[in-house]
Amino acid sequence: xxxxxxxxxxxxxxxxxxxxxxxxxxxxxxxxxxxxxxxxxxxxxxxxxxxxxxxxxxxxxxxxxxxxxxxxxxxxxxxxxxxxxxxxxxxxxxxxxxxxxxxxxxxxxxxxxxxxxxxxxxxxxxxxxxxxxxxxxxxxxxxxxxxxxxxxxxxxxxxxxxxxxxxxxxxxxxxxxxxxxxxxxxxxxxxxxxxxxxxxxxxxxxxxxxxxxxxxxxxxxxxxxxxxxxxxxxxxxxxxxxxxxxxxxxxxxxxxxxxxxxxxxxxxxxxxxxxxxxxxxxxxxxxxxxxxxxxxxxxxxxxxxxxxxxxxxxxxxxxxxxxxxxxxxxxxxxxxxxxxxxx
Numbered sequence: 001x002x003x004x005x006x007x008x009x010x011x012x013x014x015x016x017x018x019x020x021x022x023x024x025x026x027x028x029x030x031x032x033x034x035x036x037x038x039x040x041x042x043x044x045x046x047x048x049x050x051x052x053x054x055x056x057x058x059x060x061x062x063x064x065x066x067x068x069x070x071x072x073x074x075x076x077x078x079x080x081x082x083x084x085x086x087x088x089x090x091x092x093x094x095x096x097x098x099x100x101x102x103x104x105x106x107x108x109x110x111x112x113x114x115x116x117x118x119x120x121x122x123x124x125x126x127x128x129x130x131x132x133x134x135x136x137x138x139x140x141x142x143x144x145x146x147x148x149x150x151x152x153x154x155x156x157x158x159x160x161x162x163x164x165x166x167x168x169x170x171x172x173x174x175x176x177x178x179x180x181x182x183x184x185x186x187x188x189x190x191x192x193x194x195x196x197x198x199x200x201x202x203x204x205x206x207x208x209x210x211x212x213x214x215x216x217x218x219x220x221x222x223x224x225x226x227x228x229x230x231x232x233x234x235x236x237x238x239x240x241x242x243x244x245x246x247x248x249x250x251x252x253x254x255x256x257x258x259x260x261x262x263x264x265x266x267x268x269x270x271x272x273x274x275x276x277x278x279x280x281x282x283x284x285x286x287x288x289x290x291x292x293x294x295x296x297x298x299x300x301x302x303x304x305x306x307x308x309x310x311x312x313x314x315x316x317x318x319x320x321x322x323x324x325x326x327x328x329x330x331x332x333x334x335x336x337x338x339x340x341x342x343x
C-alpha cells in the first residue's frame with residue numbers, strides 16, 4: 001500500500017536530496033495536546049517542526065511542540081475469591097422495591113435473582129426501583145394473553161448483577177411449564193452461565209415439566225463454563241419420599257448437577273427455592289432468612305471462583321489508546337510529513 005501526500009508535498013527521494021536526514025534521537029512519539037481524546041501516535045522529526053516562515057531545521061524556535069504520549073495506563077484487577085449470590089421469590093416487587101434494594105446492598109451481593117416479580121417489561125418502575133446504584137439487570141416478564149388487560153401480570157424473572165460484572169443475554173428454548181432467563185456473566189477470574197427459573201405453584205407437576213427441565217439443561221451443554229441455576233421450582237426438594245422430587249433429582253444427577261439449599265425456604269416449611277450448580281462447584285449457603293417480606297425466604301450463597309491464571313496480584317500495564325484513532329488526523333499528519341510510506 002502506498003500513501004501519497006497532496007500536490008506540493010515533497011516525495012521521499014526529493015526530501016533525501018534536498019535536506020539532511022534528521023537525527024533519529026530527535027524523533028518524538030507523541031500526539032496533539034488539544035486533541036487528547038481522539039488522536040493517534042505520530043513520529044515527528046525536527047524537519048516537521050518547521051513553520052512557513054522558518055526554513056531552518058530548528059523546532060519551533062528551540063521548543064518542542066507540546067504533545068503528550070498516546071500510551072494509557074490500564075489497571076488489571078486481581079481475580080475475586082468468591083461471588084456472592086442472592087435468591088428471592090418476591091411475589092410482586094411492588095411496594096417492596098426499597099426493601100429488596102436494601103437487602104442486595106446490605107448482603108453485599110454480586111448477583112441477585114428475583115422470581116415472581118409480577119412486572120410487565122424491562123421499563124417497569126417497580127422493577128427499576130429494586131436495582132441498587134451501579135447494578136444492571138436482564139429480565140423476562142410473563143407474556144400477557146391480552147395486552148390491553150390491566151390485571152396483575154403474575155410470574156416474571158429477573159437477574160441483577162453489579163458493575164464489576166458483564167452480562168450477555170442468552171437465547172433459551174420456549175417452555176410451556178416454566179419461565180426462565182439466562183445470561184453469560186463474567187469478569188476477571190470468574191465466568192458462568194446463570195439461569196433464573198420459576199415454575200408456577202398453581203400448576204400440577206406433570207411430565208411436561210420434566211421434559212422442559214431436560215430441554216433447558218440440554219441447551220446448556222454447549223457452554224463450556226460453570227452453570228448456576230437460581231429460582232423457585234415449587235418442587236419439595238426436601239421430601240425424598242415424593243416421586244416428583246426423586247424424578248427431579250435424577251434429572252439433575254444425569255446432567256452432573258446438584259442442589260445446595262437444604263433449609264426450608266417457604267413459610268409452610270418446605271424447600272422450594274433452589275441453587276443448582278455442577279457437582280464440582282463449591283457453594284456455601286450463608287443464610288436462609290425466615291419469610292417476612294413474602295411467603296419465601298431470602299437465600300444468600302457464595303460460589304468459589306476458579307481461574308487458570310491463579311490469584312494474580314493487581315498490576316498496571318501500559319497500552320496504546322487505539323480507540324482514540326482519528327482517521328482525519330492521520331491523513332493530515334501524513335500530508336504534513338511530506339513523506340511517502342510503503343507497506
